[in-house]
Amino acid sequence: MYRDPDNIDGDLVFQGEYAGTVQQSDGSTGKLGGQVRAMGHGLFRTMFFGGGLPGDGWDGKTIVEKAPCTSRMIPDDSKLDGDHVVIQQIYTGTCDGKTIRGKTNDGREFTLQRVSRTSPTMSKAPPPGAIVLFDGTNADEWKPTIHITKEKWLSCGDAPRTKRQFQDFTLHVEFMIPCVPETRDIEDRPNSGVYLQDRYEIQVLDSFGVTMDNHDCGVLYGLYTPEVNMCYPPLTWQTYDIDFTAARWDESGKKTKNARVTVRFNGVLTIDDKEASRATGGGGLKESPEPGGIYLQRHTSLAFYRNIWLVENKLAAPK
Numbered sequence: 001m002y003r004d005p006d007n008i009d010g011d012l013v014f015q016g017e018y019a020g021t022v023q024q025s026d027g028s029t030g031k032l033g034g035q036v037r038a039m040g041h042g043l044f045r046t047m048f049f050g051g052g053l054p055g056d057g058w059d060g061k062t063i064v065e066k067a068p069c070t071s072r073m074i075p076d077d078s079k080l081d082g083d084h085v086v087i088q089q090i091y092t093g094t095c096d097g098k099t100i101r102g103k104t105n106d107g108r109e110f111t112l113q114r115v116s117r118t119s120p121t122m123s124k125a126p127p128p129g130a131i132v133l134f135d136g137t138n139a140d141e142w143k144p145t146i147h148i149t150k151e152k153w154l155s156c157g158d159a160p161r162t163k164r165q166f167q168d169f170t171l172h173v174e175f176m177i178p179c180v181p182e183t184r185d186i187e188d189r190p191n192s193g194v195y196l197q198d199r200y201e202i203q204v205l206d207s208f209g210v211t212m213d214n215h216d217c218g219v220l221y222g223l224y225t226p227e228v229n230m231c232y233p234p235l236t237w238q239t240y241d242i243d244f245t246a247a248r249w250d251e252s253g254k255k256t257k258n259a260r261v262t263v264r265f266n267g268v269l270t271i272d273d274k275e276a277s278r279a280t281g282g283g284g285l286k287e288s289p290e291p292g293g294i295y296l297q298r299h300t301s302l303a304f305y306r307n308i309w310l311v312e313n314k315l316a317a318p319k
Contacts, residue, residue: 040182197292
């Protein structure tokens with residue numbers, strides 16, 4: 001398992017995102033995005049996106065891939081040959097870790113350059129009045145006893161939960177998913193989750209370079225799947241900016257309104273005020289009128305967190 005963003009080698013040299021242009025069938029020039037995912041042992045999966053990378057121009061429909069990730073498994077389509085990856089899907093070409101040079105299925109040539117995207121909300125400072133849940137200096141807001149790594153990250157290995165309980169809030173979370181290239185099945189890939197009120201999960205999963213499905217990173221688990229997969233490559237720091245409105249209950253204990261969730265994943269609106277009609281499972285609390293904490297799940301391999309803060313939205317409560 002790789003967990004140091006500054007120390008990669010082997011196949012990971014080629015893994016990442018690429019962007020450039022390609023001539024369209026009508027003679028015009030259009031943007032094209034590419035993703036290369038290392039699968040271990042010199043094997044790779046590649047995807048190309050018409051209009052540009054997801055969240056940066058992708059037209060929302062055009063994905064070029066040899067085969068989608070059926071049965072929650074990740075197929076490979078390319079392999080290492082010396083100092084470059086030979087791409088062998090619908091589009092063909094080579095990747096040297098800095099550039100992809102390829103051809104479309106009808107012979108149009110393209111060149112894509114490696115890009116390293118950063119969320120526009122990365123390192124966002126907590127506003128006045130925010131509750132700082134973790135800034136690398138201590139874990140006083142969390143239970144049980146929580147381990148802080150030497151890099152001053154919070155690990156999900158201790159299954160941390162906040163001591164405080166919340167109703168309506170805005171939450172900022174930064175997370176980094178380690179890289180385990182040879183893991184293909186969803187049950188084995190690094191898998192965590194940010195639980196709102198310890199009830200509703202926003203999935204954290206190594207979903208880079210896969211076809212978006214209902215278990216992938218950024219979903220409101222079991223309830224809503226975004227149309228765009230905004231997951232950056234593993235070993236890249238990523239952000240969730242979440243607006244949460246708790247469910248409402250009458251005096252008899254009957255639920256009158258479902259909880260509502262909005263998520264900006266790496267700065268892109270992926271979940272827009274969607275209802276959470278039930279608790280998603282895996283959390284510590286069932287639905288009730290009582291507030292709940294923030295829970296960082298450990299499902300399989302570790303994920304790491306930093307710069308976590310929350311603003312209680314007491315004035316936002318509906319009547």
